[in-house]
Amino acid sequence: MRMIIHDLDEDFNERLKTKSEEVIWADGKYAPCQGCFNCWTKNPATCSLKDSLHEMCRVVGQADDVVIITENCYGEYSQAVKNILDRTIGVSTPMSTYRGGEMHHTLRYGKKGKLKVIVYGDVSDNEKATWKLMTERNRINHGYQLKELVFVDSIADLEVSKI
Amino acid sequence: MKTVFIDCSPKRKFSASGFIAVMTSLFVFGSKKKMKLRTKSDHEGILKELEDADAVVFSMPLYVDGVPSHVLPFLKEMGGWCRNNNSHIRVYVIANNGFIEGRQNEPLMQVIENFCLRSGIEWCGGLGIGGGVMMNVMRIVIVVQLILTLISLIFTGISTGNFFDGQILLGFLKSLAEVLFFGCSIIMFDIWLATCINGKKEYGKHYTRIMVPSFLFIIFADIFFTIISIVKGGIFRGWFSKKRPASYKDF
Numbered sequence: 460m461r462m463i464i465h466d467l468d469e470d471f472n473e474r475l476k477t478k479s480e481e482v483i484w485a486d487g488k489y490a491p492c493q494g495c496f497n498c499w500t501k502n503p504a505t506c507s508l509k510d511s512l513h514e515m516c517r518v519v520g521q522a523d524d525v526v527i528i529t530e531n532c533y534g535e536y537s538q539a540v541k542n543i544l545d546r547t548i549g550v551s552t553p554m555s556t557y558r559g560g561e562m563h564h565t566l567r568y569g570k571k572g573k574l575k576v577i578v579y580g581d582v583s584d585n586e587k588a589t590w591k592l593m594t595e596r597n598r599i600n601h602g603y604q605l606k607e608l609v610f611v612d613s614i615a616d617l618e619v620s621k622i
Numbered sequence: 623m624k625t626v627f628i629d630c631s632p633k634r635k636f637s638a639s640g641f642i643a644v645m646t647s648l649f650v651f652g653s654k655k656k657m658k659l660r661t662k663s664d665h666e667g668i669l670k671e672l673e674d675a676d677a678v679v680f681s682m683p684l685y686v687d688g689v690p691s692h693v694l695p696f697l698k699e700m701g702g703w704c705r706n707n708n709s710h711i712r713v714y715v716i717a718n719n720g721f722i723e724g725r726q727n728e729p730l731m732q733v734i735e736n737f738c739l740r741s742g743i744e745w746c747g748g749l750g751i752g753g754g755v756m757m758n759v760m761r762i763v764i765v766v767q768l769i770l771t772l773i774s775l776i777f778t779g780i781s782t783g784n785f786f787d788g789q790i791l792l793g794f795l796k797s798l799a800e801v802l803f804f805g806c807s808i809i810m811f812d813i814w815l816a817t818c819i820n821g822k823k824e825y826g827k828h829y830t831r832i833m834v835p836s837f838l839f840i841i842f843a844d845i846f847f848t849i850i851s852i853v854k855g856g857i858f859r860g861w862f863s864k865k866r867p868a869s870y871k872d873f
Binding site: 491492493494495496497499500501502503504505514517518520521532533534535536537538541542544545548552553554555556557561562563565567568569583585586588589592593596597600 | 631632633637683685686687688689690691692694695697698721722723726728729732733734735736737739740836839840843844847850851854855856859860861862863864865866867868
């Protein structure tokens with residue numbers, strides 16, 4: 460299953476629904492991660508906060524390929540998207556192992572297919588370098604086999620048919 | 623000279639970021655102010671403290687390879703504030719993560735560097751710490767041990783008349799020495815960072831870790847999470863199971 464996570468507007472949300480089986484709209488109407496680790500240690504794969512992201516890690520866990528569309532924020536995901544990523548660490552387990560010669564958490568839902576990240580907005584060369592590193596780290600951490608990083612200057616340049 | 627330390631952990635208390643910020647502040651001279659950044663309501667108070675500050679030290683945990691989401695809107699607000707006020711504040715960062723490799727904090731460091739470049743303020747570098755959580759656990763354990771040692775000394779003193787039992791004191795000092803050994807690299811890099819803050823110098827980017835072999839650290843971390851999961855009950859609620867969403871459409 461292919462999933463799209465985006466921080467665009469409602470109109471884009473409707474259009475993206477024609478392109479993917481599951482579209483997660485990062486509308487920002489949820490709380491940030493509280494760092495309690497209860498999604499690992501108390502109620503696995505369930506966030507303690509009972510808002511729209513309560514079981515989001517289970518939803519993201521079902522996806523084979525994930526496309527993330529985000530505004531650039533200093534070489535980092537937008538707050539709305541990052542919030543979803545922070546609240547879905549339950550896709551992994553609290554147990555650790557070596558992956559790529561480094562310590563990482565083991566994967567609750569196993570290895571994934573492809574992570575595609577589309578960054579829009581004004582992105583400096585330094586921020587592009589950060590994005591390359593950031594998405595590679597995300598790929599390793601979440602167990603994706605492949606990664607693609609795309610930059611577009613504005614939302615107007617986003618062609619839904621090519622996502 | 624005034625330095626503002628911002629503890630960016632979302633945890634209310636006992637956060638590793640807060641502890642490391644306090645530890646660093648011990649070696650920084652001049653006026654010091656520790657602030658907590660958890661919600662938007664904290665922004666105004668922090669910006670007010672930055673008005674007459676020379677340096678700011680962000681202490682934060684690594685979340686999904688980057689900056690925790692609740693910190694991002696503050697960076698945007700602070701960036702605008704710095705440009706409007708023509709601020710030249712010096713920015714340092716201390717990043718800590720639950721993995722053993724301090725270098726895993728590199729993307730977070732770059733994000734803060736990019737933030738400084740966009741905001742016209744001075745990026746002075748940062749320290750990336752691996753295994754910061756273990757340091758935090760050890761400091762809690764050592765405080766508990768200190769309390770138990772004092773209680774033990776009092777009871778021994780009452781029953782024997784000797785309030786300074788060498789064996790009991792030696793046991794505590796041994797534990798303290800172990801903690802200092804495991805954390806020696808972090809403490810040294812921390813003092814170096816504080817020296818740069820005091821001297822208004824650039825620190826550069828440095829990475830360190832708790833002094834434990836990585837394979838042992840992984841075993842410690844797995845044991846730690848197993849114990850916590852037994853206590854909280856998660857181990858009996860499908861600890862590793864591939865749970866499907868209940869409140870969303872069926873996949």
